[in-house]
Amino acid sequence: MSFDIVKTFRQRLGENYTLHTKYVNPAWATVTQLIGYDKVYAKAEGCYLWDQDGKRYLDCVSGFCVSNIGHNHPIVRQALRDALNESLPNLIQLDCSLLSGLLAEALIKRIPWLEMVFFANSGAEAIEAAMKFARCATGRPRLLYANQSYHGVTYGALSVTGHAMWREGFEPLVPKTHAVPFGDSEAIERELDAGDVAGVLLEPIQVGAGIIDPPDGYFARVESLCRKHKALFIMDEIHTGIGRTGTFLASEQWNIKPDIICLSKGLSGAMVPVSAVVTRKDIMKGVYSRLDRSCIHASTFMGNNLAMIAGLATLHVLDTENLLTRCREMGDYLMKALKPFEEKYELVKAVRGRGLLVGVELGIPESFSLRQAWTMMHKINPGLFAQALTIPLMEEHAILTQVAGHNEDVLKVAPALVVTQADIDDFAGSLDTVLKAAHSFPGPFWDVSKRLASNALF
Numbered sequence: 311m312s313f314d315i316v317k318t319f320r321q322r323l324g325e326n327y328t329l330h331t332k333y334v335n336p337a338w339a340t341v342t343q344l345i346g347y348d349k350v351y352a353k354a355e356g357c358y359l360w361d362q363d364g365k366r367y368l369d370c371v372s373g374f375c376v377s378n379i380g381h382n383h384p385i386v387r388q389a390l391r392d393a394l395n396e397s398l399p400n401l402i403q404l405d406c407s408l409l410s411g412l413l414a415e416a417l418i419k420r421i422p423w424l425e426m427v428f429f430a431n432s433g434a435e436a437i438e439a440a441m442k443f444a445r446c447a448t449g450r451p452r453l454l455y456a457n458q459s460y461h462g463v464t465y466g467a468l469s470v471t472g473h474a475m476w477r478e479g480f481e482p483l484v485p486k487t488h489a490v491p492f493g494d495s496e497a498i499e500r501e502l503d504a505g506d507v508a509g510v511l512l513e514p515i516q517v518g519a520g521i522i523d524p525p526d527g528y529f530a531r532v533e534s535l536c537r538k539h540k541a542l543f544i545m546d547e548i549h550t551g552i553g554r555t556g557t558f559l560a561s562e563q564w565n566i567k568p569d570i571i572c573l574s575k576g577l578s579g580a581m582v583p584v585s586a587v588v589t590r591k592d593i594m595k596g597v598y599s600r601l602d603r604s605c606i607h608a609s610t611f612m613g614n615n616l617a618m619i620a621g622l623a624t625l626h627v628l629d630t631e632n633l634l635t636r637c638r639e640m641g642d643y644l645m646k647a648l649k650p651f652e653e654k655y656e657l658v659k660a661v662r663g664r665g666l667l668v669g670v671e672l673g674i675p676e677s678f679s680l681r682q683a684w685t686m687m688h689k690i691n692p693g694l695f696a697q698a699l700t701i702p703l704m705e706e707h708a709i710l711t712q713v714a715g716h717n718e719d720v721l722k723v724a725p726a727l728v729v730t731q732a733d734i735d736d737f738a739g740s741l742d743t744v745l746k747a748a749h750s751f752p753g754p755f756w757d758v759s760k761r762l763a764s765n766a767l768f
């Protein structure tokens with residue numbers, strides 16, 4: 311019997327949710343059903359998804375900023391196919407592979423103040439490496455991170471994730487990790503004064519906290535404090551990097567040069583898991599300090615051919631399709647389309663973002679009945695209202711969106727960088743309709759919300 315995965319995919323498509331309920335994660339399968347996200351996607355291209363019946367959806371989630379260059383980009387697919395058509399050496403382990411050297415070279419070209427790259431397989435793994443590198447290279451124990459941050463859920467990464475919800479049931483965590491308020495450089499200075507801080511880990515934009523920008527001057531101050539106190543400045547660009555905010559790294563927009571940069575998500579071309587820790591030679595030398603420590607931090611699949619090819623092809627696409635410029639143009643267009651909602655709708659508090667990473671923040675309305683409905687919903691669950699907005703966007707407008715983080719009143723809009731003006735018009739028009747419905751209480755919008763609220767999961 312031959313192995314025909316495409317045939318199997320087509321034959322069994324539709325069993326997704328029963329298989330997951332039985333074998334993978336029943337809680338998640340139930341959540342998708344509750345919010346009407348239990349679609350059976352059959353195809354993905356660019357910023358669109360198609361279900362089994364051929365209905366098209368606009369993807370404004372991009373797999374949490376994985377598909378920056380769009381789903382199934384033909385150049386990434388072709389590069390992977392080309393490589394698979396050859397019998398290339400892969401995962402030999404006891405050599406130095408060419409493709410990982412090439413991707414490291416290509417990343418350093420784009421981040422010229424840094425010199426070396428460690429590859430891994432996921433965002434959290436990159437954070438783990440950055441934490442270990444900082445401790446090892448400085449010989450100091452403490453790591454600072456920001457309140458409300460998100461850096462992943464493996465033990466190291468979870469220990470520097472400031473959002474308490476992620477920790478419940480998993481403590482105790484890694485010691486000598488210390489939270490400071492995001493945006494407060496004086497708090498960082500006070501901790502650095504102790505002289506035992508290895509590194510300060512931040513996100514350029516706190517995506518999971520509601521797409522929060524730092525206050526003016528914050529990063530420059532943190533950078534100079536780190537230099538002064540000989541602590542490493544570590545930037546988590548896992549969500550914001552690879553062009554998402556209109557520059558290759560979001561950090562570029564503050565003119566800072568962190569000592570360690572973590573990348574993942576978008577580097578994969580939405581195809582093969584990969585992450586990269588980009589750093590300086592002296593930091594790497596501090597870790598791989600002797601020949602008998604040449605593999606002291608490693609991972610079996612780091613630098614595997616398919617991941618490296620997906621990364622190289624993604625960088626090629628970013629350049630040849632001019633996607634950074636396009637991201638800025640489409641980001642401006644999106645912002646212009648959404649900004650008027652701040653005035654038009656009392657439920658909209660602010661529209662903010664950079665490039666194609668945009669948040670629509672909702673806030674308590676003025677009028678009496680709406681205010682009551684808002685308060686009631688927030689009492690049941692603080693994250694419910696923003697989640698309720700995603701439901702009609704999906705059900706009535708075939709648009710996939712998600713909230714920015716847990717219990718945040720922020721709708722996140724992050725389509726692939728190949729999104730068109732027509733897509734943005736579609737999104738903005740649909741959100742306009744949904745917001746209009748949300749301003750009518752009682753009304754169908756609030757009935758859907760009540761349905762959500764009445765379920766035990768929320």
Ligand SMILES: Cc1ncc(COP(=O)(O)O)c(C=O)c1O
Nearest residue numbers: 432433434460461462546548549
């Ligand atoms: C900023 C940031 N850091 C780290 C991670 C963890 O990445 P992964 O889920 O690949 O472990 C994420 C994932 O969403 C992230 O957004």
